């Protein structure tokens with residue numbers, strides 16, 4: 648997990664390789680995406696043209712629909728056969744973005760996540776934390792329409808929310824400084 652531009656997508660391949668070198672089957676996956684419905688949802692949610700105004704609740708349900716399919720089709724079967732699943736974003740992204748960012752009530756959002764995931768919670772969540780301006784600058788070349796709608800205050804709320812989740816669940820969360828170079832970030836995550 649992490650704010651925009653925190654480097655999750657760059658970290659996943661080398662981290663998966665490190666896990667696989669340890670002898671486990673590794674399944675890498677991302678949200679939104681990773682199933683036919685999820686990839687369709689990704690285009691709908693992130694890059695629809697012309698842009699359609701949506702509220703946080705609508706976004707929460709769209710992301711949750713994609714997540715439900717993702718759990719059923721990809722994550723649960725992989726876990727059932729003993730694989731390690733490395734997922735780029737999951738339910739806490741909805742809590743951070745739609746909850747802290749867009750103001751959807753957190754308790755309701757947590758219920759939606761339970762419904763979407765069937766209560767499946769990661770064993771470990773690696774939070775790549777970095778200052779908002781560093782992340783946004785990294786992403787400026789590939790900003791999607793979804794992200795273009797959000798201002799700095801929104802991203803600050805997202806970052807603070809992730810840090811709050813990590814503080815509340817220190818056993819599940821590991822915070823890694825996402826501002827460093829790729830090798831340092833990988834070393835932190837491993």
Ligand code: TYD
Pocket residue numbers: 650651652653655656678679693710736737738740741742744745793794
């Ligand atoms: P993504 O393309 O994975 O971007 P990044 O490289 O920053 O991770 O994520 C797309 C955007 O979707 C990102 O701004 C976060 C947002 N998002 C939500 O708002 N809610 C969610 O539940 C998920 C999974 C993503």
